[in-house]
Amino acid sequence: MNIGEKLKALRTQSGKTLKELAAEVDLSIGFISQFERGKTTIDVANLKKIADVFNVTIQYFFDDDSDDQIIIRSYNQKIDKQLNHAIYKPLSSKSTTLTMQPELLILLPTEAKELPKAYTHEGEEFLYILAGTLTLIINDQIYKLYPGDATHLNSQLPHNWGNLGSLPVKMIIVHDSQHRNSEHHG
CATH class of the missing domain: 2.60.120.10 (Jelly Rolls)
Incomplete structure (x- = not known):
């Protein structure tokens, strides 16, 4: 999963809407939607705000935690x-x-x-x-x-x-x- 997909999975699992998350981290709904779909990037400060909302570290978004990984580089x-x-x-x-x-x-x-x-x-x-x-x-x-x-x-x-x-x-x-x-x- 890429960073945006990981965010969407966290948001969906927690039951948060785009609107609720946008209000909590002071970003637009459109920006978060585009980020989740991989259409834009995010700076570290805003990613930290999002990580804090979901009680995860920033590293969570970068770790390759796939259990179905076939190739180990x-x-x-x-x-x-x-x-x-x-x-x-x-x-x-x-x-x-x-x-x-x-x-x-x-x-x-x-x-x-x-x-x-x-x-x-x-x-x-x-x-x-x-x-x-x-x-x-x-x-x-x-x-x-x-x-x-x-x-x-x-x-x-x-x-x-x-x-x-x-x-x-x-x-x-x-x-x-x-x-x-x-x-x-x-």
């Missing part, structure tokens, strides 16, 4: 979460109709060079190493994975991974969407 990837020394960036939409949830995971080096404790959880995982050296533990066996290496495993096997090197490890990880929040602590 590299310049539009956002950090989903940071946990310990790991940065997660989603590589697909968070659509509830999709079963796989791929992420770019960047494991930063740590001072403590100890193996993470293996654990189990529901689901399955796929890993593909893009850069660095990943230390992977599966059933008490230790593996080193290098760029181009991959693994696909049942997450009910005791497993975990970590970055025991001095450079970041970049990898693509794919969970099924039901078990996406099973986080590794290595």
Whole structure:
């Protein structure tokens, strides 16, 4: 949705008419109508007034929050979460109709060079190493994975991974969407 469409959606959901919104933000009905249809632009001060009326930040109008997004542009990837020394960036939409949830995971080096404790959880995982050296533990066996290496495993096997090197490890990880929040602590 563009900025005008987002405004129209907010206004419609709140039950406000063009006339009511125009009176609250001191703009003409025609101007707001044209803005909603993408026929004109708006300055930041007036957009801030509108955002305040609907109790949202200005950023709301610029965020791409589409759950049905098919293409994820590299310049539009956002950090989903940071946990310990790991940065997660989603590589697909968070659509509830999709079963796989791929992420770019960047494991930063740590001072403590100890193996993470293996654990189990529901689901399955796929890993593909893009850069660095990943230390992977599966059933008490230790593996080193290098760029181009991959693994696909049942997450009910005791497993975990970590970055025991001095450079970041970049990898693509794919969970099924039901078990996406099973986080590794290595």
